[in-house]
Amino acid sequence: MGPKGMRVGGVVLGVALVTAVLVIYIASYLVGNTPAVRATTKPGSPRDVSLYIQTVAAVGPKLAPHPDWVSYLIRDHGRWVRSTVWTLPANATVHVTILNYDGASGLRNPFLGQPQGLVGPELVDGKEIKAFPPGQPSHTFAVPELGILVPVAPVADDAKNPCDVAPCTMAQAHRTITFTFKTGKKGHYRWQCFVPCAAGYIQGFGGPMQTIGYMDGFLNVV
Numbered sequence: 001m002g003p004k005g006m007r008v009g010g011v012v013l014g015v016a017l018v019t020a021v022l023v024i025y026i027a028s029y030l031v032g033n034t035p036a037v038r039a040t041t042k043p044g045s046p047r048d049v050s051l052y053i054q055t056v057a058a059v060g061p062k063l064a065p066h067p068d069w070v071s072y073l074i075r076d077h078g079r080w081v082r083s084t085v086w087t088l089p090a091n092a093t094v095h096v097t098i099l100n101y102d103g104a105s106g107l108r109n110p111f112l113g114q115p116q117g118l119v120g121p122e123l124v125d126g127k128e129i130k131a132f133p134p135g136q137p138s139h140t141f142a143v144p145e146l147g148i149l150v151p152v153a154p155v156a157d158d159a160k161n162p163c164d165v166a167p168c169t170m171a172q173a174h175r176t177i178t179f180t181f182k183t184g185k186k187g188h189y190r191w192q193c194f195v196p197c198a199a200g201y202i203q204g205f206g207g208p209m210q211t212i213g214y215m216d217g218f219l220n221v222v
């Protein structure tokens with residue numbers, strides 16, 4: 001092979017390698033990582049649905065290939081499932097309960113400590129919270145396109161009976177966050193956590209913070 005042939009071969013190999021890396025990244029981090037879970041509908045009122053969620057410090061070996069990653073879980077037919085892609089009806093009222101078992105991480109931007117875009121207040125253990133101190137939230141549930149932002153209150157560091165590995169039980173230390181929002185028109189809306197909660201990654205924003213199925217997901221509004 002002459003020098004030109006080698007150059008062409010090198011370019012072809014390089015392109016093939018970059019393509020393979022991109023395909024692996026897209027397949028394992030951005031799409032298809034978790035199955036879509038349909039919100040529970042109230043009998044007789046299809047536009048009144050609920051989501052029952054857990055946020056955990058470590059998802060554990062039973063639920064994920066990354067057992068020590070921080071994660072969102074959702075209740076589906078009586079089981080905790082690691083999915084962050086949730087199907088909701090359009091123009092629906094969504095009642096959300098988040099059981100948080102994780103400690104405080106804190107926000108970079110204090111503005112994100114204020115609940116926004118909800119129908120009625122955000123309640124933490126039954127009490128209305130108008131704004132969280134920036135050092136407090138464990139996570140956020142944020143849907144930027146719908147203007148929704150919900151900071152998630154933390155479990156105290158010295159709480160008794162903490163949950164180290166998911167799925168966690170009601171007997172373990174947790175905070176209960178409840179709120180309601182409206183879905184509006186059909187669409188595919190990204191949601192994500194804005195707290196740099198990915199321990200062990202640069203600036204807390206790598207790994208589970210950039211992977212669908214942990215701290216990011218989609219609302220399929222249909």
Ligand SMILES: [Cu+2]
Pocket residue numbers: 070138139140193194195197215
């Ligand atoms: Cu988070």
